[in-house]
Amino acid sequence: MPDTDALARFLAEVERRAYRQAAFAVRDDQAALDIVQDSMMKLAEKYADAPPAEFPLLFQRILQNTIRDYYRRQKVRNFWVTALSFITPGREGEEDDSSQEYVQPANEKDSPYNQLATGKNLALIEKAIEKLPARQREAFLLRYWEEMDIAETATVMGCSEGSVKTHCSRAVRALAELLQDKGMKDE
């Protein structure tokens, strides 16, 4: 019988960070929520019986794979949208409108969250993290936000520990440069 209390506690602890990770990656609130929900379902469906200590690694692996699946689906979708817009050029303008909305939802600008974030330079950091290459962002967030060690990060990312160190170092330097350009200084 799975320990659902432990699973519930784990998901409650990790859900907001998971959502922000997905949102950094896909830049779409609804898609990010779908990804997190899908990941939770997969964890509950396949690994509810696993020891609770293994939940973080399993969940992160599922989450990262689900984000990659989303990228693949988007790639296929974009291919067909491009092909169809070539056949029906009238739809090109509509597609442009939706992609703008996709990058930055209109209602996000006015939220209390963003108003406060502007004051704390949080928005700058978030934008800088969004601009990082996918692998660097993944390594940075897993290593520092999820507090995984290098071996665990390498397992989740499916690469060597050396690659993790390189990705993390490049990510931090890139963030520092991006933020310096925006007027934030490192200490």
Place this chain on the structure above:
Amino acid sequence: MNEDAYAREMIAMLDDSLPLLRPEITERLRLAREQACTLATQGMYAHSYSSGHSVTWTEWMRQHRLGLAGMLLVLALGGGTAVWQAGGNGKDDNTVSIDTELLTGDLPVNAYLDGHLSKWVSNSSAY
């Protein structure tokens, strides 16, 4: 620059921002978590998303696509074999009916053995 310290400083700011997520997002996350826990309790494979659309049978089809393909292949082979057998039996039936005609019909056996059946028929009809 101390990379670790710098990274942790940024992460601390991100952590501070987590409680400020919009209520509709936290609500959706809560619903997702509850659904996941329900799924874990029931041990069910089928589930529906909080948006309301059911994916039970499509999800099931996706999970069992190899088994379904194998089953279809077996059915196709079985069907093909049955049709082939039925065709063969039909041939046997024809042979049986010809044999019956040969043994019980009015036509002499020589008529069948004669390579020039039409000539024999014309000769016979002359009488």
